[in-house]
Amino acid sequence: MSILTNLFGSVSLRKVRSSRRNPSVAPMSLREQFSMNRGHHNHSGREVSPQSAMVIYFGSQTGRSEALANRLNQSALKYGYVCAIKDLYKFDPDDFVKESIAIFIVSTYINGGATDNAAHFNFWINAQTEAESAKKNILRAQQYAVFASGDSKYADTFNQFGIAIDNKMHLLGAKRILPCGMGDANTNLDMDYATWEGSLWQAIGTHNLSLSLIENARLSKRRMLPTDTKLQFSVIEVLQPRSIDFGTRLKKQEKAKNHIASNSVFFDAPPLILDSVDYVVSDPKSAVLRVDLTIDDPTKWTYQGADTLVLYPENSLATAEAIATALKFKLSQYVQLIPVANVPFKHPFPSPCTVQDILTKYYECATVSQAVIKNLAQYSKETKDNDLLNQLASDSIMYKTKVSDTKLSLVGLLKLCPSIEISLEVFLHVIPFMQPRYFTIASLHQLALATVSLCIRVPPKEVFNDIEHHGGLIGGYFTDLSIKKEKAIAYAQKSKTSLGTTVDTSQHCVQALVFPSKFRVGPADCPMIMIATSSGFAPMRALLQERLVSTSKLQLLIHL
Numbered sequence: 001m002s003i004l005t006n007l008f009g010s011v012s013l014r015k016v017r018s019s020r021r022n023p024s025v026a027p028m029s030l031r032e033q034f035s036m037n038r039g040h041h042n043h044s045g046r047e048v049s050p051q052s053a054m055v056i057y058f059g060s061q062t063g064r065s066e067a068l069a070n071r072l073n074q075s076a077l078k079y080g081y082v083c084a085i086k087d088l089y090k091f092d093p094d095d096f097v098k099e100s101i102a103i104f105i106v107s108t109y110i111n112g113g114a115t116d117n118a119a120h121f122n123f124w125i126n127a128q129t130e131a132e133s134a135k136k137n138i139l140r141a142q143q144y145a146v147f148a149s150g151d152s153k154y155a156d157t158f159n160q161f162g163i164a165i166d167n168k169m170h171l172l173g174a175k176r177i178l179p180c181g182m183g184d185a186n187t188n189l190d191m192d193y194a195t196w197e198g199s200l201w202q203a204i205g206t207h208n209l210s211l212s213l214i215e216n217a218r219l220s221k222r223r224m225l226p227t228d229t230k231l232q233f234s235v236i237e238v239l240q241p242r243s244i245d246f247g248t249r250l251k252k253q254e255k256a257k258n259h260i261a262s263n264s265v266f267f268d269a270p271p272l273i274l275d276s277v278d279y280v281v282s283d284p285k286s287a288v289l290r291v292d293l294t295i296d297d298p299t300k301w302t303y304q305g306a307d308t309l310v311l312y313p314e315n316s317l318a319t320a321e322a323i324a325t326a327l328k329f330k331l332s333q334y335v336q337l338i339p340v341a342n343v344p345f346k347h348p349f350p351s352p353c354t355v356q357d358i359l360t361k362y363y364e365c366a367t368v369s370q371a372v373i374k375n376l377a378q379y380s381k382e383t384k385d386n387d388l389l390n391q392l393a394s395d396s397i398m399y400k401t402k403v404s405d406t407k408l409s410l411v412g413l414l415k416l417c418p419s420i421e422i423s424l425e426v427f428l429h430v431i432p433f434m435q436p437r438y439f440t441i442a443s444l445h446q447l448a449l450a451t452v453s454l455c456i457r458v459p460p461k462e463v464f465n466d467i468e469h470h471g472g473l474i475g476g477y478f479t480d481l482s483i484k485k486e487k488a489i490a491y492a493q494k495s496k497t498s499l500g501t502t503v504d505t506s507q508h509c510v511q512a513l514v515f516p517s518k519f520r521v522g523p524a525d526c527p528m529i530m531i532a533t534s535s536g537f538a539p540m541r542a543l544l545q546e547r548l549v550s551t552s553k554l555q556l557l558i559h560l
């Protein structure tokens with residue numbers, strides 16, 4: 001307790017603004033200032049109200065410091081304090097001098113300078129002199145803390161901007177709450193931040209409310225997870241980020257063990273654009289789709305016939321909407337992921353990200369396994385639903401007849417058991433990640449330079465129209481894409497006369513990669529025998545095309 005008192009004493013204000021006007025009012029400590037404002041949560045964040053106890057300013061180029069500012073805001077809310085986040089781009093000196101506690105979370109950029117959004121704040125603070133500040137009596141009552149975010153690879157200018165702000169604020173007479181935090185993206189920025197944040201709360205005098213912040217989140221959330229699931233990350237709601245450049249950041253973070261994307265191709269694969277989807281076989285029992293994709297940038301993308309295309313499908317928007325409605329998620333909400341300390345972690349989706357993107361791109365929402373049903377059972381509020389889910393989870397025959405054979409989707413299951421209530425955070429630990437699908441390419445690059453063709457076996461057409469039953473994710477995915485393409489063309493044609501609009505392909509592009517395959521044709525004079533059914537025809541089409549290119553005298557015998 002004496003440590004706390006010491007810490008607390010060291011950051012107490014001599015006088016806050018209101019008490020300065022009235023000498024008879026006793027000075028308030030930082031904790032008292034916070035306490036005065038307890039209960040007035042500012043969830044929307046960035047609008048700073050005059051009575052805000054703490055304003056968090058961030059200077060960020062690619063979003064890391066912005067994300068850390070969100071984390072601090074979230075912690076403050078948990079502790080019940082009024083808090084606001086402000087982009088330094090919107091820095092207003094008139095507001096600033098009235099704010100009693102300012103926290104800066106700032107990254108350093110080129111030559112140790114400010115980030116772009118902090119440029120005019122940097123200009124302002126550099127223009128302030130100690131003498132002027134004393135004369136005008138500004139900043140003297142302000143308390144501040146700085147977390148500098150940088151990279152020790154920039155040895156000479158490591159965290160220079162953050163350090164400069166810390167020194168200058170001190171020089172201008174503001175009271176330093178704790179020493180400048182030194183975040184290093186070259187080692188473990190998250191850990192550096194967590195340590196600094198712990199010290200900040202300790203300095204503020206609240207460390208008796210919890211252990212450390214991340215530890216606290218882990219303990220409180222664990223109880224809500226299914227018994228055999230470990231919390232790997234928590235999810236916080238954030239405002240639309242100023243900069244979303246997760247891919248770039250992730251590449252730079254590759255060295256940090258705990259921060260590798262579960263699959264980095266999510267973020268930087270050059271896209272293919274859907275050209276056409278046709279049924280080459282369509283009978284009531286089975287069907288084969290032929291899909292032609294156009295290569296967006298032929299300089300970055302090449303393949304050989306019969307190579308493997310690794311494709312990342314998406315759930316339909318209708319599916320995401322139905323799940324969001326059933327579970328009361330807000331599709332347009334941005335969420336940020338916070339890794340739990342000391343738990344090995346891989347990014348399941350870019351962070352920040354909208355709930356819509358998470359549900360459509362990064363989680364498998366078509367099929368439901370018995371394991372998923374077992375976990376969901378723990379969140380059903382009505383006995384009837386609970387019993388049914390537990391039966392489906394434990395009885396394989398019942399699962400087969402009611403789920404597997406009927407192709408019941410996650411949406412269908414949520415409709416069947418409407419009392420399931422689950423938070424987004426838990427949902428994202430219960431539902432499996434989206435897995436890539438592998439297809440043999442059925443075309444030859446030399447023949448069709450900008451095209452990739454696929455032959456895909458799918459269930460019959462009709463099933464795709466019903467989101468409560470899945471007809472295989474891939475068939476539904478390509479059907480959806482072709483609808484989006486038709487809409488984009490119709491829109492472009494409608495607008496063409498007045499605006500000369502071209503087709504917006506962004507809505508019907510596909511994220512995919514190529515893996516080399518072992519299927520190769522032998523020398524041109526060597527006979528080939530190929531036997532295939534259904535979509536097994538795909539590699540043959542590619543190999544035949546290759547033969548066509550390599551020989552002028554092709555003799556073809558086809559037996560159907």
Ligand SMILES: Cc1cc2nc3c(=O)[nH]c(=O)nc-3n(C[C@H](O)[C@H](O)[C@H](O)COP(=O)(O)O)c2cc1C
Nearest residue numbers: 060061062063064065107109112150151154158159
């Ligand atoms: C072009 C460039 C210049 C940088 N210069 C410095 C520097 O001089 N000192 C430093 O500590 N970090 C430097 N960094 C590292 C960034 O500060 C670090 O990656 C930071 O975490 C980025 O945060 P942000 O996402 O909030 O912009 C630089 C990064 C880039 C890309």
